[in-house]
Amino acid sequence: MRNPDREVEVEGAGRVKDLLAKLGIPASTVLVIRDRALLTREDVLVEGDRVEVRPVISGGSGNS
Amino acid sequence: MRCRRCKKPAVVEVRRHNAAFCDSCFQAYVHAQVRKAVDGLGMFSCDERILVAVSGGKDSLALWDILISQGYRVDGLYLGLGVGEYSKRSQRACEAFASERRVNLRVYDTAIEEGYDVPRAAKGPRTPCSVCGLAKRHLFNRLALEGGYDVVATGHNLDDEAAVLLGNVLRWETGYLARQKPVLQSTHPGLARKVKPLYRVAERETAAYAVLRDIDYVVQECPLAVGNTQIELKHALDAIEETSPGTKHAFLFGFLERAAKAFEGEDAVELHACSRCDMPTGGALELCAYCRMRDSLTGSRGPSAEEERL
Numbered sequence: 001m002r003n004p005d006r007e008v009e010v011e012g013a014g015r016v017k018d019l020l021a022k023l024g025i026p027a028s029t030v031l032v033i034r035d036r037a038l039l040t041r042e043d044v045l046v047e048g049d050r051v052e053v054r055p056v057i058s059g060g061s062g063n064s
Numbered sequence: 065m066r067c068r069r070c071k072k073p074a075v076v077e078v079r080r081h082n083a084a085f086c087d088s089c090f091q092a093y094v095h096a097q098v099r100k101a102v103d104g105l106g107m108f109s110c111d112e113r114i115l116v117a118v119s120g121g122k123d124s125l126a127l128w129d130i131l132i133s134q135g136y137r138v139d140g141l142y143l144g145l146g147v148g149e150y151s152k153r154s155q156r157a158c159e160a161f162a163s164e165r166r167v168n169l170r171v172y173d174t175a176i177e178e179g180y181d182v183p184r185a186a187k188g189p190r191t192p193c194s195v196c197g198l199a200k201r202h203l204f205n206r207l208a209l210e211g212g213y214d215v216v217a218t219g220h221n222l223d224d225e226a227a228v229l230l231g232n233v234l235r236w237e238t239g240y241l242a243r244q245k246p247v248l249q250s251t252h253p254g255l256a257r258k259v260k261p262l263y264r265v266a267e268r269e270t271a272a273y274a275v276l277r278d279i280d281y282v283v284q285e286c287p288l289a290v291g292n293t294q295i296e297l298k299h300a301l302d303a304i305e306e307t308s309p310g311t312k313h314a315f316l317f318g319f320l321e322r323a324a325k326a327f328e329g330e331d332a333v334e335l336h337a338c339s340r341c342d343m344p345t346g347g348a349l350e351l352c353a354y355c356r357m358r359d360s361l362t363g364s365r366g367p368s369a370e371e372e373r374l
Binding site: 026027028029030031033036037038039040041042043054055056057058 | 065074075076077079084121122123223267268270271272275276283285286289295298299302303305306309
């Protein structure tokens with residue numbers, strides 16, 4: 001699995017929804033993945049966790 | 065958060081249904097949505113041959129995985145459009161998927177087979193997405209007919225359909241609204257049936273399904289599509305969805321169930337055979353839009369349909 005974008009460090013543990021709020025990312029537009037497992041908004045992150053915030057939006061051509 | 069069905073810890077939340085699911089119940093939910101789409105609208109039957117158009121992204125590979133799991137006769141088609149490293153990576157993802165599951169994939173490279181690629185084509189009057197869309201519509205149809213398939217399946221999901229609907233409503237594109245259906249029946253021997261079995265599954269759900277199934281899809285967006293109209297429309301809908309879950313679902317299904325009938329016939333057009341490729345085309349021009357585009361890109365006139373037959 002790949003996500004070629006940036007890496008950021010976020011201070012403080014908390015729930016996934018808190019992390020997304022800090023990053024300003026709507027929860028409906030991403031998946032949050034830790035150790036190849038999907039997390040829900042209510043899952044708790046602990047100090048030192050590495051997670052991937054993977055965008056789900058794609059789009060391209062066509063009207064119909 | 066607990067699974068709505070079995071009460072185990074949930075891994076995916078589906079806010080539009082006010083539900084959450086564990087891994088196996090979520091996969092069962094996605095499969096049920098596809099079954100409902102396929103059986104409910106008569107998209108295809110078990111004995112028909114299906115060609116699924118795959119891009120290497122989450123939606124088309126998830127769709128292929130689901131249809132294989134459900135026992136359908138389904139092959140993949142990947143169109144190589146020449147978008148640098150992105151296209152190479154996408155092709156590798158499709159090939160790896162097919163190889164792991166021992167299913168058939170056809171790779172069709174437009175530079176080799178048709179004499180153009182999308183980056184070069186996009187230097188003309190059309191945008192890259194417009195060139196890509198025109199090429200895909202023409203080639204999926206032509207290659208499906210040539211290969212003897214009964215139906216072409218694409219990975220358009222609920223969010224794709226809602227964004228396209230919003231774009232068509234904002235501009236009152238009544239002809240496009242008439243064609244915005246999960247099933248487009250074949251209305252001419254030169255037109256394959258086209259279906260969208262994922263239209264009941266949201267984009268985040270297809271992505272979650274792909275992760276849970278360990279499908280190694282290409283996460284990166286096409287570099288030529290960044291900031292295109294459809295993505296902007298999705299952002300607009302997502303902003304509403306964030307505070308009002310279920311809006312996209314209600315918008316799309318409200319249209320399909322209550323409003324679509326009002327646009328029936330708006331896309332009526334007399335078809336004639338393109339004098340170059342023999343595919344059906346509307347309008348007064350002798351050549352279809354695809355052949356006109358290809359001619360302008362390759363600077364050459366290909367053989368006419370009559371010459372091809374000789």
